[in-house]
Amino acid sequence: MQVVAGVDLGGTAINYTLLDQQEKFLLEGLCEHPALSKEGPEQCLQQIADGLKIATNRAGIMLKDVTAVGLDTPGPASAGGQLSARGSTNFAHPKWAGFDIRAGLAHKLGKPVCYLNDANAAALWGHYTIFGAHSRETSISSVIGTGNGGGIILDGNVVKGKNGFGAELGHVMIPYQNISGINGLKALCNCGRIGDLESLCSLTAIEKNILPYFLPRYPGHDLAKVDIHQAAKLVRGLADNGDALCKEVFRVQAHALGLFFDEMVNTFDPDAFIVGGGALETSQEFQRWFIEQIRAAMPHQREEQAAIPIHVMPDGDTAGARGAAIEALKLAREGGLA
Numbered sequence: 001m002q003v004v005a006g007v008d009l010g011g012t013a014i015n016y017t018l019l020d021q022q023e024k025f026l027l028e029g030l031c032e033h034p035a036l037s038k039e040g041p042e043q044c045l046q047q048i049a050d051g052l053k054i055a056t057n058r059a060g061i062m063l064k065d066v067t068a069v070g071l072d073t074p075g076p077a078s079a080g081g082q083l084s085a086r087g088s089t090n091f092a093h094p095k096w097a098g099f100d101i102r103a104g105l106a107h108k109l110g111k112p113v114c115y116l117n118d119a120n121a122a123a124l125w126g127h128y129t130i131f132g133a134h135s136r137e138t139s140i141s142s143v144i145g146t147g148n149g150g151g152i153i154l155d156g157n158v159v160k161g162k163n164g165f166g167a168e169l170g171h172v173m174i175p176y177q178n179i180s181g182i183n184g185l186k187a188l189c190n191c192g193r194i195g196d197l198e199s200l201c202s203l204t205a206i207e208k209n210i211l212p213y214f215l216p217r218y219p220g221h222d223l224a225k226v227d228i229h230q231a232a233k234l235v236r237g238l239a240d241n242g243d244a245l246c247k248e249v250f251r252v253q254a255h256a257l258g259l260f261f262d263e264m265v266n267t268f269d270p271d272a273f274i275v276g277g278g279a280l281e282t283s284q285e286f287q288r289w290f291i292e293q294i295r296a297a298m299p300h301q302r303e304e305q306a307a308i309p310i311h312v313m314p315d316g317d318t319a320g321a322r323g324a325a326i327e328a329l330k331l332a333r334e335g336g337l338a
């Protein structure tokens with residue numbers, strides 16, 4: 001028995017999955033273990049190792065059957081898994097600064113480990129569900145959450161970039177002035193840019209930019225009575241139920257994404273687009289409407305490119321761990337380990 005593991009290290013939880021050589025996942029849903037990132041590298045890596053043992057037990061296999069491990073974490077980190085020297089929200093402990101978490105885990109487990117940031121791991125999972133693990137196709141994923149993460153799988157490989165910032169799609173500028181009905185809206189992003197994808201297509205964008213723009217235009221709307229941070233979180237459910245203001249908010253997000261996808265059509269000529277994240281945890285009817293709106297905002301395409309499919313990313317919660325496992329399977333196959 002030879003399998004690979006996917007380990008998704010988040011802020012509060014570690015998620016595990018196991019994948020065999022036939023590309024079958026051995027664990028249904030989530031196998032979760034509390035994360036100890038706040039306590040620094042030593043405790044955190046030990047905790048990952050302990051949780052991996054639990055996960056293998058649950059799948060009925062031995063730890064020694066695991067030939068390679070894929071790890072994904074929130075960034076910023078280098079393409080090889082060295083965490084930013086400046087620290088980050090999830091790795092605030094001073095010992096994390098500049099720490100090579102990939103090498104650290106490989107040392108702790110005594111197994112080869114490969115690394116992806118969490119957005120790229122999710123993108124790889126989405127790509128795999130459409131094209132399989134041997135794909136040479138190209139896909140562009142956009143994950144709409146608190147921010148806007150994404151990933152590019154180019155000819156079957158994750159684009160990581162020189163410094164690990166490849167496919168930071170949320171901070172790509174878009175011609176947002178083309179979106180109808182938002183004249184005068186100031187689309188400021190946390191990164192300082194005005195009018196990048198995240199400034200219009202994220203939960204943060206709803207709270208900071210889009211809702212403050214639309215609320216005065218819908219006098220007496222219930223969301224005006226709620227704290228803006230809370231109100232932003234309510235928009236998705238209300239939009240799904242047909243609320244006019246909230247649907248406008250999502251139309252703006254979809255149109256921003258359409259403009260961005262058009263840029264990607266002309267840059268990569270991809271096989272598919274994939275949209276995921278909290279924004280699409282809605283009814284299927286709403287998902288279909290959202291995707292129609294994305295297409296509606298895309299300028300006229302060449303005949304050959306007019307039908308590039310736009311998919312909804314499956315299984316949001318397990319995407320990171322499963323994408324990391326697929327990267328580990330590649331590592332194992334390339335290294336002759338599986």
Ligand SMILES: [Zn+2]
Nearest residue numbers: 171189191196
């Ligand atoms: Zn930005």
